Amino acid sequence: MAYSDKVLDHYQNPRNVGSLDKDDPNVGTGVVGAPECGDVMKLQIKVDDHGSIVDAKFKTYGCGSAIASSSLATEWLKGTTVDAAAEIKNTQIVEELSLPPVKIHCSVLAEDAIKAAIEDWRKKQAAAKGAAAETK
Amino acid sequence: MIHVPAPDPFTVFGVAKSLDLDARALERRYLELSRECHPDLNRAANTADCVAVLQRSAEINDAWKVLRDPWQRAKALLEAKAPGVLDRNKKLDPMFLADALELAEEVAFARDDALAPLQSRLDQALEGDWQQLRADLDAGDLDAAARTLHASHYHRKALADLQAKS
Numbered sequence: 001m002a003y004s005d006k007v008l009d010h011y012q013n014p015r016n017v018g019s020l021d022k023d024d025p026n027v028g029t030g031v032v033g034a035p036e037c038g039d040v041m042k043l044q045i046k047v048d049d050h051g052s053i054v055d056a057k058f059k060t061y062g063c064g065s066a067i068a069s070s071s072l073a074t075e076w077l078k079g080t081t082v083d084a085a086a087e088i089k090n091t092q093i094v095e096e097l098s099l100p101p102v103k104i105h106c107s108v109l110a111e112d113a114i115k116a117a118i119e120d121w122r123k124k125q126a127a128a129k130g131a132a133a134e135t136k
Numbered sequence: 137m138i139h140v141p142a143p144d145p146f147t148v149f150g151v152a153k154s155l156d157l158d159a160r161a162l163e164r165r166y167l168e169l170s171r172e173c174h175p176d177l178n179r180a181a182n183t184a185d186c187v188a189v190l191q192r193s194a195e196i197n198d199a200w201k202v203l204r205d206p207w208q209r210a211k212a213l214l215e216a217k218a219p220g221v222l223d224r225n226k227k228l229d230p231m232f233l234a235d236a237l238e239l240a241e242e243v244a245f246a247r248d249d250a251l252a253p254l255q256s257r258l259d260q261a262l263e264g265d266w267q268q269l270r271a272d273l274d275a276g277d278l279d280a281a282a283r284t285l286h287a288s289h290y291h292r293k294a295l296a297d298l299q300a301k302s
Contacts, residue, residue: 031230031237035286036222038293040237061240116230 003064004098010068015075018057020044025128028121030113034105039066043073043113047121051082058113065103069093069110077114086118144216145199145209153216155273157203166200207292210269210285218278225282236290243297251302258295265291 003011019042022029026047033040039062046055056074060067072093077085093099093107146153149165173192202208214221246254265288272281 031233033226033228033233033236033290035226035228035289038289040233040240040290042234042237059237059241061237 003068006072006097007064007068007099010071010097011064014058014067014071016057016071016078017059019059020046020055020057025124026121028117028119028124030116030118030120032109032112032116034062034066034109037062037105039063039106039109041066041070041109041113043070043110043117045077045082045085045117045121047082053077053080053082053085062109063103063106065097065099065106066109068097069099069106070113072096073110073114082118082121085114088114142195142198145202145212146216148195148199149203151203153213155206155210155213155270157209159204162203166196166204169196206266207285207288210281213273214278214282214285221278221282222285225279226286228283228286232287233290236287236294239290239294240297243294243301246298246301251298254298255295258291258298261291262288262295 020027020029022044024046027044028047029042029044031040031042039060041058041060041062043058044056045053048054056077058070058074060070073088076088088111090104090107090111093110094104097107099107142148144153149162149169151157151162151165170193173189173196202212211222242250243254265284269281269284269288272278272284
């Protein structure tokens with residue numbers, strides 16, 4: 001089975017590989033795994049005061065499609081808003097990368113990672129607001 | 137042709153559904169079963185019999201591959217005891233996954249002098265996984281056993297990566 005050119009491009013030149021400070025209140029971290037293939041994906045977003053995603057990083061241990069899916073996800077996340085990011089669907093990733101049916105679960109993993117990162121950021125924001133309200 | 141799902145490997149071998157099977161007894165059983173349905177000794181009277189013998193022979197070989205490997209055996213055991221239990225427990229603790237990612241990275245960038253310590257760390261981790269798996273099964277907690285088995289896959293994969301380096 002051959003990888004599409006777009007998968008190969010992301011695999012050979014992954015965008016936004018790396019880490020953000022997970023303890024930063026403006027950073028949301030999502031770590032998800034596909035245990036049947038032993039894949040793990042970490043995706044992080046940094047959000048400004050207006051709810052815009054100013055930075056996104058990922059690290060993925062897995063096959064080419066998993067790496068490409070998360071690399072593409074970070075490209076889409078940068079510059080968008082948290083609300084828009086929450087709407088990203090795995091099918092959009094499948095379409096963009098022309099993933100074959102056996103690799104669809106890689107795109108699902110990327111969607112799960114985005115959702116987990118957003119949820120982590122929202123939790124931190126709620127906790128920060130709660131703490132701010134208490135000190136008033 | 138009607139598709140008949142293959143029986144679980146324990147049933148094929150006629151052995152107890154158990155994590156701990158004696159390796160030698162298992163091999164003896166394999167040889168015994170193989171002899172019984174060897175195509176040369178089973179001159180089929182008709183085509184249907186011939187197909188049945190071949191199918192049985194394939195089942196025995198598949199079951200042998202699974203049973204002889206302790207981790208594959210554990211996986212088959214869980215599926216036999218509770219179908220779908222592995223699928224239902226795919227969500228692992230993010231903290232564990234973060235560690236697994238770090239471990240994979242460590243293996244990928246390990247230099248020669250770091251290989252041996254990493255190897256013994258992974259051996260230890262897998263030994264721990266195996267004991268945990270047994271404890272989960274003894275406690276009758278198949279969901280926990282499924283998660284333990286999934287977690288062990290990351291250690292097994294890291295070990296395979298490490299061994300591919302040396």
